[in-house]
Amino acid sequence: MNPGEQVDRQSRILDAVLELLSRHGISGVNMRAVAREAGVALGLVNYYYADKPSLIRAVLNRIGESDMRLVTPDPEAHPDEQLREALRRVAGPEILTTPYLSLRLHLWALAQADEDFAVINAEAFDQYLDGLATLIGNAKPELSREACKERADDIVVVQNGMWLTSLLGIDKAAIRRSIARTEQIAFAD
């Protein structure tokens, strides 16, 4: 058994969905394509996931978890650094790649089209906003919780804009200026 490739098949199936979703959108995610991409037989997908909605739900939950890590601070660092670090991470090289952003976009589209998925998505978004507001509160303890949330809201607008605009292929310099703008909002007096 090749340990690098032969991870457990259930996890490989989820990877395959992520890959297909990112590249071809939800209409490219069908049971046969998933099985092929994961290198397993068709029946196995339905063995682990009763039906297609269950499969998609599993993927959404997995993504929600990894999102929370974006605003989970390094406990060793200074609060200022924690916040600055988080603001830069969302425009970092792992995030600002076409596959990841494309995946995000398709997830949003999916949430827009399906009520159940919208709920999962909205929860993850709220948690992210909350995490960001907390980081701001730690870095600037003189601010009220309300003021922190307000800044988090403003920052998320610009961050979402960066993500979306990256996909549309804007100049990288505009992204750098936008990161600076988020820091400006976060640390304003």
Added chain:
Amino acid sequence: MNPGEQVDRQSRILDAVLELLSRHGISGVNMRAVAREAGVALGLVNYYYADKPSLIRAVLNRIGESDMRLVTPDPEAHPDEQLREALRRVAGPEILTTPYLSLRLHLWALAQADEDFAVINAEAFDQYLDGLATLIGNAKPELSREACKERADDIVVVQNGMWLTSLLGIDKAAIRRSIARTEQIAFAD
């Protein structure tokens, strides 16, 4: 014949696609659903549009045209007002509605999944950026064309963020603050 309802059927078919795309995404757009939504027979869709890609292309082109109207200024107004007006229009009540934004989102997702549609989308985006840079140049003639384009880039990041974040259901006040931010970028000294 009821003049309000009975517009020509070819146009009704495109309307139906827009409606379905906005509500259910591309996987909700199939020939039968389009025919039903438009109130015509299945065969008529293929009569006007040879196949599904042609149908989608026609829709994309129609949307591109209406997008350009967003940055087409009222020639009577003062350049300052033209720019301010354009910046407010993109967050106006006709635009910032769920159906319209949802449509936008699905269009972006579609462009991400399909190379041909991506080209149409990128062209429309470039034209929009160009139009915005021109408005800025008219309002602030002391700026170089490069500087105008830079500001247009920055503004579009925030605008895209507003659109996306509106869909995710953020507080309206954050949107208002973001519009102010775009004006600040545009009119900065």
Added chain:
DNA sequence: GCCGAGCTTGAACATATGTTCAAGACCTCG
């Protein structure tokens, strides 16, 4: 009236996709 061109219809066909299932492979424990 009726001819012809364009418009409209829905059945029919081929293919794609979600789901089920019987059978087999594999692995663990006694």
Added chain:
DNA sequence: CGAGGTCTTGAACATATGTTCAAGCTCGGC
């Protein structure tokens, strides 16, 4: 070894979807 459970396979079925097409309809001009 072998019994039993779990994992894995691909064929088979039902349904959905894109496309084709022969037939009917409508309406303006002769």
